[in-house]
Amino acid sequence: MPTSDHNMNIWDIDFHVGLTFENGRAWVAEDKVVDLLDRYGIERAVISASGLGPDGWVDANLRISKLVASANDRLIGGYTSPTNAFRESETLKEYAEELVANGISCIRLMPETGPQAAPMVLGKDCAILEAIEVYAMHRVPLILPVGHFFTGKKRFEYGPDAIERIAKQFPEMPIILVQGNYRLMQVLEGMLKRCSNLYLTISGLGLFYQLESLVRRIGAERFVFGSGAPEMEPSMGIGMLLWSRLSVEEKQKIASSNVAGILGKSKC
């Protein structure tokens, strides 16, 4: 049996703190984050937050920064950038330069929230591409949600093609696809095979032996642990991984080594 005789070192690349404005029941209070990580045996987590209003993303990043400072051996800032500039005098590129100057280790594009919010798009002529270019120059890993593909979810209006185009345009920049679920696997598998800088979190790969099967075809190097909390229960990804039929080495890569390597690529 390919079990391990020691606790895996688990790093979580996808942990949202505070209200998500997607689910009224499941959310994580800021003062409970470390306790929760302890319960799940998660050593370190990249934490993100979202905010409402034009400067919501600034407030969210300040909250994350404060939280990281309070437990910097456990928490890594998953800083966010909006996908639209809110003032005529500002550009997304400037936001990116400011974040990079502050030494971020990864970036998550976060669309506005609320019923009237503009959706997040990644089209060819979008201003966000200038910002992505800044992140790419500094090899800042980019975190992108993909769970909305083909669902018509109004917050996100980009699909696999847009991500693949960005991945090919910036091949040195790691792009971590989060919240992909088992229904999308055919599409995501194709993307992972075509673009070697794409990585996928495992929590949504919930079918029987799906994780083992994908690792066999694509390699453990391309998968990372991301709980997707609070939209997803972190225990699911943990149980799926630790009780999988993968080797101890493969499990450890997915549990933390891959994420550590990806975050280590940032030149910030």
Added chain:
Amino acid sequence: MLDEAIRARTLRGQPIDSCPVFDVHGHIGASRDSLVGEIMDSNCDEKFNSVYVNLEQQRGISWPRALPLLMEAMNLTGINRMVFSHLDAITARTTDIYFKAHREAEEAIWFTEKRLLGYVVYAPHFVESSLTQLKRLKESSSGFVGVKLHCEVHDVRISDERFNGLFEHLKDYPCPVLIHAHPLDTPLEIARRAKSVPDTTFIMAHFWPGEHMAKFLTQECPNVCIDICASKTPLGQLERMVELVGSSRLLYGSDATYLSLGAQLAKVTLADLTQAEKEAILFQNASHIFSEYLTR
């Protein structure tokens, strides 16, 4: 402490060995490489060998459903017992396929020496065949211990008259019924059916009817329980459900070989629940519901 033991074993990826985990929601399915079709015509030694030959073949399948890998996953996680239904019986397009799937299910029960027990699938499109298959429940040698309804796949709501024959049968012969509800089924419709056969225990699959209505349904019907498997579960849902309906009304189910067995089990083993609550969900409630079948 059981709680610390199962948490520690989960985080080491070791099988849970401190309690006899009972999974009330499993599946097997045939494929062209399937084990079950082959062992029906084999003697015991050949059957044993074919399991392991086929185990390797099964690894080449991107979403395997056959018995060998289910048993392997049960051993990896430490699942002691499972009640399952055959996927082909649920998706059968003809009565031949429906009966063949149940024969294969019996083979699996026999082959695992009743570590796996079976649900008879009641297929509302094949009422006569389903009523015929239900008779196997009364034969202790068959290893069938309950009934599975998949109202969503069959696209037949629980209130539909095609289920009346089943409920007549349950009046004479109450047995556990696992229900995957139709998207349009309501808690009131389920309650109406559940109240008509109070000696039958109903297990609502996949946390149905969810956090908003679970308390209503379980208070209204003492014979309704809820299983916890779901492909997507928000953080803390199990804990909130325990608060709403009590741990005595929740059952561990994995939905393997549809869903990952480990992902569903860790929901309980790593939950913020007491030892007693975890024990209830992992095996005590199911052992009680299926008690009369475990000894026969």
